[in-house]
Amino acid sequence: MTQDSENWVLLQELFHLAEVTPDADRERVLAEKCPDEKLRRRALKIFTASSLEEPLKPQPQDSAVGTRIGPYTLISHLGTGGIGAVYLVQRMAGGALQRSALKVLAPHSAGPGFVERFHREQHILASLDHPNITRMLDAGLSDRGQPYLVMEYVDGQHLDTYCNTHKLGIPERLQLFLRVCDAVAYAHRSLIVHLDLKPPNILVTADGTVKLLDFGTSKLIQADSRLTTTVMATPAYASPEQLRNEAVTTSCDIYALGAILFELLAGTRPGNKSSVAAMIERAIKELEPERLTAAVTAEAAEQRGVSESRLRQMLRGDLATIVQKCLRPRAKDRYPSIDPLAQDIQRYLKGRPVLARPQTTLYRVGKFVRRNRGAVATAVIVVVALLATVAYAGWRQEQAVREGQRALRMQNFMYRLFKLANSNYTGKSSATVPEFLELGVKMLPQYIKNPSDLREAQMGLAESMYENGDLDSAQKVLTETIVSSRAANDIPAEAESEAFAGNIAYLKGQVEAGATLTAHALELSRKSGVPPSVRAWSAGFYAWNRENNGYRSDENVRLLQYAAKECRDNNLSDRETADVFYLLGQDLELRGRLDEAEQVFNQTLDVYRKDPAALCDQSEVYGDLAYTKEMRGDVQGALPIYQRAYDGYKQCTGPDSSGALTEQEFQAGALMKLGRAKEALPMMETAIPIWRKLDGGSPDFAEPLYFLSKAYVQTGHFEEAEKGAKEMMAVQEGKVASTDRRFGATHMIWAEALAGQHKYAEALPHAQMAEKLLTNSISPGAKLMSAEAHQVLVDVQAKVQSF
Amino acid sequence: MADAGEITVLLRDWRAGDPAAIEHLFELVYPQLRVIAGALFRGERPENLLQPTSVVNELFLKLIRQRSLRFEDREHFYSLSARLMRRVLVDHARSEGRQKRDGGIPVPLHPDLAWVDARPAEMMDLDRVLEELEQLDERKCRMVELRFFLGFTAEETAELLNTSKATVDRELRFVRGWLYDRLHEE
Numbered sequence: 006m007t008q009d010s011e012n013w014v015l016l017q018e019l020f021h022l023a024e025v026t027p028d029a030d031r032e033r034v035l036a037e038k039c040p041d042e043k044l045r046r047r048a049l050k051i052f053t054a055s056s057l058e059e060p061l062k063p064q065p066q067d068s069a070v071g072t073r074i075g076p077y078t079l080i081s082h083l084g085t086g087g088i089g090a091v092y093l094v095q096r097m098a099g100g101a102l103q104r105s106a107l108k109v110l111a112p113h114s115a116g117p118g119f120v121e122r123f124h125r126e127q128h129i130l131a132s133l134d135h136p137n138i139t140r141m142l143d144a145g146l147s148d149r150g151q152p153y154l155v156m157e158y159v160d161g162q163h164l165d166t167y168c169n170t171h172k173l174g175i176p177e178r179l180q181l182f183l184r185v186c187d188a189v190a191y192a193h194r195s196l197i198v199h200l201d202l203k204p205p206n207i208l209v210t211a212d213g214t215v216k217l218l219d220f221g222t223s224k225l226i227q228a229d230s231r232l233t234t235t236v237m238a239t240p241a242y243a244s245p246e247q248l249r250n251e252a253v254t255t256s257c258d259i260y261a262l263g264a265i266l267f268e269l270l271a272g273t274r275p276g277n278k279s280s281v282a283a284m285i286e287r288a289i290k291e292l293e294p295e296r297l298t299a300a301v302t303a304e305a306a307e308q309r310g311v312s313e314s315r316l317r318q319m320l321r322g323d324l325a326t327i328v329q330k331c332l333r334p335r336a337k338d339r340y341p342s343i344d345p346l347a348q349d350i351q352r353y354l355k356g357r358p359v360l361a362r363p364q365t366t367l368y369r370v371g372k373f374v375r376r377n378r379g380a381v382a383t384a385v386i387v388v389v390a391l392l393a394t395v396a397y398a399g400w401r402q403e404q405a406v407r408e409g410q411r412a413l414r415m416q417n418f419m420y421r422l423f424k425l426a427n428s429n430y431t432g433k434s435s436a437t438v439p440e441f442l443e444l445g446v447k448m449l450p451q452y453i454k455n456p457s458d459l460r461e462a463q464m465g466l467a468e469s470m471y472e473n474g475d476l477d478s479a480q481k482v483l484t485e486t487i488v489s490s491r492a493a494n495d496i497p498a499e500a501e502s503e504a505f506a507g508n509i510a511y512l513k514g515q516v517e518a519g520a521t522l523t524a525h526a527l528e529l530s531r532k533s534g535v536p537p538s539v540r541a542w543s544a545g546f547y548a549w550n551r552e553n554n555g556y557r558s559d560e561n562v563r564l565l566q567y568a569a570k571e572c573r574d575n576n577l578s579d580r581e582t583a584d585v586f587y588l589l590g591q592d593l594e595l596r597g598r599l600d601e602a603e604q605v606f607n608q609t610l611d612v613y614r615k616d617p618a619a620l621c622d623q624s625e626v627y628g629d630l631a632y633t634k635e636m637r638g639d640v641q642g643a644l645p646i647y648q649r650a651y652d653g654y655k656q657c658t659g660p661d662s663s664g665a666l667t668e669q670e671f672q673a674g675a676l677m678k679l680g681r682a683k684e685a686l687p688m689m690e691t692a693i694p695i696w697r698k699l700d701g702g703s704p705d706f707a708e709p710l711y712f713l714s715k716a717y718v719q720t721g722h723f724e725e726a727e728k729g730a731k732e733m734m735a736v737q738e739g740k741v742a743s744t745d746r747r748f749g750a751t752h753m754i755w756a757e758a759l760a761g762q763h764k765y766a767e768a769l770p771h772a773q774m775a776e777k778l779l780t781n782s783i784s785p786g787a788k789l790m791s792a793e794a795h796q797v798l799v800d801v802q803a804k805v806q807s808f
Numbered sequence: 809m810a811d812a813g814e815i816t817v818l819l820r821d822w823r824a825g826d827p828a829a830i831e832h833l834f835e836l837v838y839p840q841l842r843v844i845a846g847a848l849f850r851g852e853r854p855e856n857l858l859q860p861t862s863v864v865n866e867l868f869l870k871l872i873r874q875r876s877l878r879f880e881d882r883e884h885f886y887s888l889s890a891r892l893m894r895r896v897l898v899d900h901a902r903s904e905g906r907q908k909r910d911g912g913i914p915v916p917l918h919p920d921l922a923w924v925d926a927r928p929a930e931m932m933d934l935d936r937v938l939e940e941l942e943q944l945d946e947r948k949c950r951m952v953e954l955r956f957f958l959g960f961t962a963e964e965t966a967e968l969l970n971t972s973k974a975t976v977d978r979e980l981r982f983v984r985g986w987l988y989d990r991l992h993e994e
Binding site: 009013024051054057278 | 944
């Protein structure tokens with residue numbers, strides 16, 4: 006020892022010299038370097054020791070073969086997983102020899118009350134009847150007190166091994182993966198999550214049938230309370246929230262499916278080169294996963310029957326986006342359920358663009374009220390949204406044990422809710438989304454006893470109602486959460502409820518109530534402990550609504566800018582950030598600060614472009630960007646961007662959707678500005694019947710009618726234009742305030758149509774009315790209209806006088 | 809568990825060169841970890857039930873979740889974690905009691921984690937020679953802890969110690985030989 010400490014550096018030098026010297030020369034080369042023979046011998050001894058292999062230890066499981074556990078005889082050891090060893094076993098039953106798989110669980114993973122739990126859960130497990138899910142057959146305790154599970158035995162290969170030995174190409178792999186998705190989705194519908202999905206838990210039999218193992222195990226395993234769910238999962242496939250030991254939801258399985266897909270495609274697992282410690286650090290920092298294409302290896306390409314560069318090329322784009330959307334660090338940014346994931350893969354396989362749109366954007370207060378409400382959330386999305394809400398509430402409490410119980414309560418709640426929604430409760434075979442949400446609100450208190458959790462869940466439901474266009478119900482629920490959060494002095498919840506309730510009041514035309522609520526929300530949101538998203542929305546809703554209800558001020562702009570900054574600085578979800586940016590952009594646009602608006606729209610697009618599911622939102626912003634350009638006088642430059650917005654909508658909601666039609670009508674408007682009314686007219690003539698079917702009774706229908714009539718005016722069809730103006734009037738009358746600017750547009754077209762027919766005296770009152778209604782606005786579009794109305798009036802007046 | 813702020817302060821002191829800080833840190837964090845380890849090891853022989861990831865996970869979660877430690881302290885944080893890990897395992901081995909050795913003493917340095925297959929006696933022997941190593945070359949001891957007790961990859965170990973992967977591999981080859989030799993000398 007003392008010798009080593011004296012010669013520590015030299016000893017290492019000799020060692021490394023020995024490493025790089027051929028066997029025959031070693032003694033000689035070392036002797037040249039160091040005259041001390043004792044030290045040389047020591048270095049060589051260490052060198053010899055460094056290359057010794059460890060003796061292999063006998064597999065401890067082998068000794069169990071041949072013994073019995075309960076009525077089962079162990080035939081062979083099949084493998085060892087995260088929670089115990091698996092054996093092929095047989096037993097005599099009904100005079101026949103039955104083979105099955107038996108898993109011995111580690112005591113710490115089974116926890117107390119294991120057998121009772123199995124019997125309690127048995128009916129749920131029994132309901133898992135799916136051709137791709139192995140059945141759970143039995144459970145018990147061995148004589149030595151070891152808990153075990155017995156499952157259907159499947160003779161097959163692990164999913165990844167199967168794909169590689171059969172050299173399956175990408176499409177075949179995706180087909181197999183779809184089978185897996187189908188089975189997992191089936192279990193999710195029964196509210197059973199897997200929580201340890203990975204290739205070794207997915208077998209493929211010789212005839213190509215996929216079989217998922219261990220479904221239902223998650224329900225049976227109850228860890229020692231000091232351990233937790235983390236112990237159960239396999240880190241490479243575990244979602245960040247599992248690694249962080251937070252509440253688990255169906256989204257964990259979606260993450261795991263993404264990791265499996267990653268491996269099936271690229272050949273390595275995500276984070277393949279990281280230690281578990283580094284994975285946990287990534288989970289805590291919420292870092293994005295590595296890129297799919299970067300993980301491709303030459304070996305993987307060979308196993309997929311393509312060249313390495315070709316494989317990279319295949320994985321770039323849609324497949325990379327799909328995988329990434331599963332692996333997002335935050336559950337709410339992932340696919341909301343398995344169905345849209347499976348649909349995206351199917352679309353990819355059919356060569357169609359990937360267009361999943363998991364949720365219509367929350368909180369959207371659009372410039373044009375006619376926004377797309379077509380994409381109604383499915384019941385499953387609502388469930389996931391609720392589970393995510395509870396997960397978030399759980400995260401705030403940071404109590405792992407309680408989280409588990411919470412998730413369970415939530416699951417029970419959803420289970421009951423589904424049952425009720427599908428039974429006679431609503432008098433229909435399947436409830437609609439609004440009914441489903443209503444039902445949820447009624448049932449929540451029975452299942453969620455913790456008042457703060459209850460509020461979280463109620464707010465989640467109310468926001469879903471709001472998003473779904475059911476303002477009255479949302480308002481009712483939010484009124485309750487305002488009262489209860491105020492009583493409990495739960496400031497974040499009060500601020501959030503008031504911000505939304507205020508925005509809804511504004512939307513319903515209750516300006517005063519809206520102003521009071523949003524102002525109070527804003528004040529509360531400035532207190533400590535309020536999460537950044539609530540701060541951002543409180544400021545955003547307050548300022549945006551004031552701007553649009555006659556209280557314009559620079560303070561509002563500053564607040565919207567603050568909200569945007571909050572989103573960016575606190576790394577709020579892409580979607581929230583983009584939504585708030587969009588509010589700011591629209592306000593700047595409205596104020597004629599067009600350069601800034603364009604910049605903000607471009608930033609908004611940067612975010613939306615990353616999200617394949619945000620195609621509709623993206624298109625809407627393109628529309629605004631084009632409009633900004635048009636207002637700046639670059640009408641020519643606006644045209645292709647309108648086209649892009651239109652194409653986007655056509656893809657995501659179809660050519661007959663209000664989104665696509667709106668972009669088309671603005672494109673027609675721009676064409677008219679360029680003197681190309683002849684091209685605009687057929688566009689509007691085709692669009693109008695579709696509009697009429699879509700929105701015919703609404704005062705908003707006046708807008709496309711305006712563009713149509715304008716095209717008629719510009720192409721000299723004045724009588725048709727007059728008909729158009731009359732219809733505009735008809736749809737607006739009684740529904741729009743008589744002083745509303747929208748009447749101004751109607752009167753203006755009417756005046757032009759009459760003037761075109763030389764009926765100047767009749768045109769004059771319309772022209773006067775138009776001029777009166779279209780003054781006093783700061784928005785650039787309105788200013789243009791105002792100038793136009795003034796010109797029409799001057800022209801008509803001149804004609805009247807000249808006659 | 810220890811107060812988050814206190815841990816942060818101690819880590820800062822340690823980084824600033826106060827050798828006493830690390831001892832205080834141990835006192836603060838260690839009792840809790842013993843409880844966790846106890847739950848993991850309970851009853852069974854570790855190789856049957858203990859997945860390498862379990863202990864690491866639990867350790868991290870407890871450490872990371874209960875303090876506001878910033879990741880600028882990465883190096884210190886992970887060094888501390890690795891040392892704690894070693895201590896938990898060695899104490900567990902000690903509580904299992906010394907078993908009679910059966911033949912050779914392999915170096916229980918598994919490419920993944922040091923202690924996956926280690927028997928209590930091996931773990932205690934390893935700990936003893938690691939103490940010798942620490943006296944001789946503290947940095948190498950840290951390297952062993954990060955790589956084999958915390959399960960860091962060679963790349964990650966290199967990044968944390970601000971050196972190259974080649975250097976880590978090279979030094980660990982030497983350490984492996986040296987440790988093996990020390991274990992067999994007795």
